[in-house]
Structure formats: C-alpha cells, structure tokens
Amino acid sequence: MFISLPLAMASKAFASLSTTDNTQAAPPHSGDFSQQDIIDGTAFNNISREADQNMQALIGTSGCTYDTAQQRQEWRTLEPATRKSFTDAVTCLTTLPPTHMTAEEAPSYPGIKSRHDEYVATHINYTLNIHNTADFFAWHRTFVHFWEQDLQNLCGYAGVMPYWNWALDADAPQDSPLFVGDEYSMGSNVAFIPDRTDTWLAEQNVTYPPGTGGGCLLSGPFTNLTINLGPLDLPNTNNVNSSFEYNPHCLSRDLNPFFTQIYNTFNNLTHVLLDNTDIASFQANFQGYGGANPADHFGAHGGAHWATGGSMSDFHSSPADPLFFLHHAMVDRVYTLWQNLDFNARGMAISGTSTLGNSPPSAEMTLEDLMPFGFVAGDVRFGDVMDTLGGERGLCYRYV
C-alpha cells in the first residue's frame, strides 16, 4: 500500500526540502533500546532529539528556518501567565461571531453561533473524509494551525500553540496538571457520577468501565463554556438528530485511565513510532485501524479522545472541547517526529484515499489535491503542509 511519489513530485520535494548533507543515519528501531528505556520514556526522548537534529539539517523554504521557527511547548512547561492568556484567547474565540458563514448559509447551520463553532461544524462536516484517510495527519495539522492563527490574530494571544503529551499522564490522566481546575489549567475533570455501567463499543468490540468524572466541568477555564453543536455519536447520551442542530450544553469530561494505560503509554507511543516505517502502517496503527491486535483498537489518537471522555469522545464534534487542539498538536508532534527521523523518505510520503477506510471507494489522494476547510478557511493544497518548516500557508514551527 506504500505509494512512491511520482518523479516530478519527488524532485520538487527534494528541491525545497534538501538536506545539507546526505549522511543522515538510518532511522532507529525499537531493538536499539532496552524495554525499560521504552517504558519510561527515555527512548522517546532520545528519538525526539535525533529527529530534532535531523530537522536542523533541513533547509526551510519561504523564509522559514529551524532557527526562526516558532517553538511549540508542552502545556505544563508554559509559564502560568502564558497558560492563562491562552485559555483567555480560547474563550474569546468561543464568543466571537462566525467569520465565514454567510447570512444565506446560517439557516442550514443553526448550531453555529461563534467562530469556534465554525471549527466544530467543519470537523463534523468532514469527519468521514479526514480520518483513516491519506490526509488525516495533514488535515488536522492545518486545522490546528488555523485555530492557532485565530487565537493570535482575532483574540490577541501572543504565545504559540501548546500540546498535551498524554504519555506523561498515562497512569492517571485525572491527576494531570492540565486538569487541576485552577485558572492556569485547561479546566477540571468533573464530579464523579456513580452507579454507571460499562459501555460496549461495537466498532472496536471493546467494553470499557466508567471514567473518573461524567458531568460538566467544575472549575477553571471553560466552566461556563456553552457548546452549541453535537454530540452526534456518543454512547449513553441524547445525540442530536441532525448534524448542525443547535443543542446548547456544557462541556463534559470523564477522564479515564482505562484508555491511556493501554493506548497512550510511552511504550505504545515508542513502538508505533519505531515499528512502522511506511506511512500506510504508521497512520493506520496510530489511529487504531491497524488490525486484529486489541492494542490497535483505538491507537494513541483514539485512546486520548476516549480517555478524556465526554465531548472529546464524540467522533464528529470533539473539537468542541478546546483540549482537542492540544491533543491534536501532540498527534502532529508525533507525526512530525516520525517524518523527521527520515525526512527524505517520509516527508512527502502519503498513502490512501479521501474516504474513511476507503468506504465508499474513492481515488488515491495526491499531493496536488486540495483539502477543504469549510467554514474555517479556503482550500489548502495537500503538498503545501507536509513540512512544518515549509513556510507555505504560514507553517513555520517545531516542537520542543
């Protein structure tokens, strides 16, 4: 299933992304590390450094270089004041009116009340064309980038997009510093709702126990946030009858170590990074579409969605929880890391079609395809967002 690039495309890729030398070492594999190093995150930190060094050898384009790139940091390493200014900007985005939806379109999208809702509605609209597709990583990378730009340009945020490294919280996400619920956090977990039963998910054939919360946020930012769209496909919930229905409700979470302890550990993360050397298997295993192994049922991507629970576990409307963007920044960090372990081979590698699991069947995507962004922004050429140092579409960042 691995697709080699057409020659013309490959030469363009090398023209804009050439390295200063050709002595880049072969990418590491899990056999290079002890099991202990893989479990405790030492291996992950080592390969992060290796990818970062490779990145320094890349020549950026459109005015972007390694040295000028914005540095995205993990949430807990940000100064408290930066964290507060970030969540203030997010709240601002949820109160600004829509910027792209026209008066003629509004009657068809009654649930869109804010600029943030335009992101949620766009994700709802394209859900079946951006997951288990060729452009899963690229589409979500760009989606997060546009949201970050809105925080900066519309809501005065002076910082950079943070990410949530869930592997640091895999033992007990409910105890994560992200969710302590003070004014410098990403909001709280929620009060524990007792006497709930286990839930069986037919698609994954997995039964999971209730998490540590269940209701609305108790404290911190987003406590008073009203979510206007969804849910569309949450278990144990009244789901909306139509995709863009106006359904005002609170932000809910249900932090659940059941998922993180299986899918979001350093062990799982390191293996998915090192054991998948082609894009087809990497993107499939990362999203949980890999195969018969139970450890593949959700992947790290789905694992963190379900581990957060509540709004974040709705396949369609999950961007309603601002945490979605910190999670997807981490997803993008892992993808960026995977690319930069062997950028010449992986930087422009894509595989698959534009329909979920190729159902219904559709054409293989190419880097010339335009990815739609609905109410968020105009179309984006797939090949323009493959490199975080590419400079095209304003991409110029790296992860630290």
Ligand SMILES: [Cu+2]
């Ligand atoms: Cu998504």
